[in-house]
Structure formats: C-alpha cells, structure tokens
Amino acid sequence: MATERTLSIIKPDATKRNLTGKINAKFEDAGLRIIAQKRIQLTKAQAGQFYAVHAERPFYDELCEFMASEPVVVQVLEGEGAILKNREVMGATNPADAAPGTIRAEFAESVGENSVHGSDAPETAKEEIAFFFSGLELVG
Ligand code: DAT
Ligand code: MG
Numbered sequence: 461m462a463t464e465r466t467l468s469i470i471k472p473d474a475t476k477r478n479l480t481g482k483i484n485a486k487f488e489d490a491g492l493r494i495i496a497q498k499r500i501q502l503t504k505a506q507a508g509q510f511y512a513v514h515a516e517r518p519f520y521d522e523l524c525e526f527m528a529s530e531p532v533v534v535q536v537l538e539g540e541g542a543i544l545k546n547r548e549v550m551g552a553t554n555p556a557d558a559a560p561g562t563i564r565a566e567f568a569e570s571v572g573e574n575s576v577h578g579s580d581a582p583e584t585a586k587e588e589i590a591f592f593f594s595g596l597e598l599v600g
Contacts, residue, residue: 467588472530
C-alpha cells in the first residue's frame, strides 16, 4: 500500500469541547502523521462549497450552519493507506454505529455533529487538500 495524504477536519462540536489534542492522539496512535494543520473559521458559504456534493440532501443547510458555527481545525494526514486508515480511526458517520475506540464512538454527539471529517477516496482527498492548503504548506 502506498503512502497517501487525506484531508481531515476536526469539526465545531469537537473544537468547542477542547478535544483537538485527544483526537490528534488517535491519528498519531494509528500511525498517521499530521503534516499540515490550521485552525480557521469557515463562513456558511465556504462550508457549502466544501460540502457541495451534499447540496441536494435534506440535512445540507443544517450541515453548513453547523460547520460555520465555531472554528474548525483542518489538517492533512499522511501515512500508508491514509485515506482508508483515517476512515477506520474516525468510525461510522452515525456514532451509534461506530466501532468502540473510534473517534466518533468516543466523542461524536450525533450523526450531524460527529466531530471529524475525512476524505473518502484518492480523487476527493486531492481536491479537499487543495481546497484548504497550498503546496507550500504541505511539509511531509
Ligand atoms: P462522512 O462524514 O462519514 O463521510 P457523509 O459524507 O455521508 O458522511 O456526510 C457528510 C456529513 O453530513 C456527515 O459527517 C454529517 C452529515 N450527515 C450525514 N448524514 C446525515 C443525516 N442523516 N442527518 C444529519 N446529518 C447528516
Ligand atoms: Mg463523506
């Protein structure tokens, strides 16, 4: 398996509860390296652009409001099979279905406020990293 990069977001419910360090420890314990990281406040329009693929879903407006409600920490994780590995560390979208020990099982509040985002495939990882970071900010 090749070394990959994936885009991660620590979402408002988690930054609000001061969980950034605990979540980062989960990534590092799984062998994922945090090679870029910044704390930013998204506008609702920026959140909408990032989640444009979900624009037709009934929860889209609520999702964009939530993502703009508090600062988020955007980061690039690097490692062997990082995209899938991060999805495993995150756990299922709905915390009720997330495996024990995963970030969402331990920290998520609901299916909507589920603490972390992670890219789901190589093409989306590339697009999502470029959405937040310039090449100069990625120090592998
Ligand atoms: P994931 O974040 O696991 O990739 P997704 O891409 O299907 O999940 O959805 C993106 C986000 O949208 C998800 O993290 C939280 C929100 N969401 C998804 N399904 C939802 C639902 N049924 N109700 C409310 N929010 C939902
Ligand atoms: Mg997704």
